[in-house]
Amino acid sequence: MSLPNYFELLGHDGQARTGLLTTPHGVVRTPAFMPVGTAGAMKGLHWREVRDAGADIVLGNTYHLMLRPGAERIAALGGLQRFTGWNGPMLTDSGGFQVMSLSELRKVTEQAVTFRSHLDGARIELSPERSIEVQRLLGSDIAMQMDECVRLPAERSDIERAMQLSLRWGERSKRAFETAPDGTMLFGIAQGGDVPQLRHASVRGLVETGFHGYAIGGLAVGEPQAVMLAMIEEVAPILPQDRPRYLMGVGTPEDMLEAVARGIDMFDCVMPTRNGRHGMAFTRFGQINLRNARHADDPRPLDEESAWPATNGYARAYLHHLVRSGETLGAMLLSEINVAYYQQLMRDIRDAISQGNFADFRERTRAGWTKGDIAPR
């Protein structure tokens, strides 16, 4: 059964696409980067800063939120948007990935994953149906099907088993989603590891089931970038052209630029905030380590041409001092600087695609990163 399509493709330039995805909480311009607000908060940023940086949509982690404060509690408090004060679109993952990576004593059966909470050891069962129920309780605009993600490298037989299970879980997720509120969406997730044939089989199965949009899962899990890009090249061309495509858990600015060039519309990653907490800044000069002594006496901002106040308004010497001193403000500023850079990159990518000069933009942007930071004073 074909589901309504809330995605409008505005244009493309080569394989790169730009469009609008309409959700109950607002419109998302694509390509879009979704900052990750794991447990109902963006680490180091106020929600207004996330919005001001230009993010149209954020990601919430079902696993964290179902354990604390609990999905039923969030529903009683009016849903995630009301609870957190983030009044825009929100995508929630299924919880499956975090169950695999964070919990203990997990057991995967055809029916569900059973695991112990990393918070209090409570035994919890997460089925595709419960995952959809939890995401609905959270008030998600875009829900993800539950899937099983295999870390690479892995045996082909393991990859195939998880891919087939994910297809069956996708069908169950879709049935569970039938009573979801109008306008909300469910994305299927393509698995198949680094095996082209399995990726093809996964996409065929997903498209047969039919989703509002399609994600590529099981990448950025330990494989080289070349493998990731090769898999996108296998998958993107056979995904429905009129539906949004989301590359999960990616990535660096370069990963995203290359994925957009191969037809991807949406991304999420903790990298801007996590690296910010570790003293790293993403800029058009590449990644800059503020911990480095070269910045200690440098009065210049990270990037004087940036429109973001923290990027052009604070001396490198000050950011260096904050990072070295372990001051919270250092993590706060670098996290917002990085989220703002990711959003600026997405804005520039969208503009370049609209204007038909994406190839040129891609080359110039990569050259800037490769050239590296300005010389120390």
Place this chain on the structure above:
Amino acid sequence: MSLPNYFELLGHDGQARTGLLTTPHGVVRTPAFMPVGTAGAMKGLHWREVRDAGADIVLGNTYHLMLRPGAERIAALGGLQRFTGWNGPMLTDSGGFQVMSLSELRKVTEQAVTFRSHLDGARIELSPERSIEVQRLLGSDIAMQMDECVRLPAERSDIERAMQLSLRWGERSKRAFETAPDGTMLFGIAQGGDVPQLRHASVRGLVETGFHGYAIGGLAVGEPQAVMLAMIEEVAPILPQDRPRYLMGVGTPEDMLEAVARGIDMFDCVMPTRNGRHGMAFTRFGQINLRNARHADDPRPLDEESAWPATNGYARAYLHHLVRSGETLGAMLLSEINVAYYQQLMRDIRDAISQGNFADFRERTRAGWTKGDIAPR
């Protein structure tokens, strides 16, 4: 020699006073609370939030800043205001208090304090002259004389020795300050522990030397509140009426309200940000522990009548969740909520003094704190 007076007394109500203190970086309305930006940053707050909360002036810690990033470096970068982006008045302490409380192997002589840095163990000498030099390099609007502060309870002989040494250091500080930039100020510090006669002798000595303003030091160092208030009652009446009076390191909202009633004009304390990091909120209902389970399902804000967005805009349930989850945003929001409450209290105090109803305000405010938080839902 009498120093210029930058303090204008606008009015008083009983012993409580309100006025304006003009510094090179702007005017400070008194009674004033100075949030503490220890190492060139306010923990958990952006500088714009400190300003928006209503703070006219902040405090920087000379000890921390001289060790890292270094006073000469900050001077080369244009001073603390330029370095940090806080463009308002800044008071710096002398460094002496932190030498006593944070460093190791300290040795106090008539000449100076010698100590080892808590950062790298470097051996450093801090004299009254070097303290003034460091504060000037930082670009301080109000410098503090170096003093020796004795923790209470203490022997009278120890208190007296430290008080006399502080007087001599005050004279040396003043001589060192003679070439300071126009408009900057130097405050003397009254010591004398909990011994009225020694407090009197300290004030007489300080006034003879002559400072732009006068601080009361050596309180809030372990003594009961009643002792602190009794010492203020000894000291305030004999301080010059036309000069600002600063009670160092104080305190709780109640401490400040009672100190204002006894003639104090300025305060500083890490309590709003420190307690905020530990899940505590200061409100007109008293101090509220957001970690408490009573808030877990409560959709109501901390104080719906507060004008501060974070105080009236977030559900107690959300703040509780952030605190329980150890999310940075919890510490950020509670720190700003507390700094905003402290500033609101100062604003209300100033208004009450101006309008001649401070006694009534004091009674109503205390009654609100005593009554405590609203009932759980």
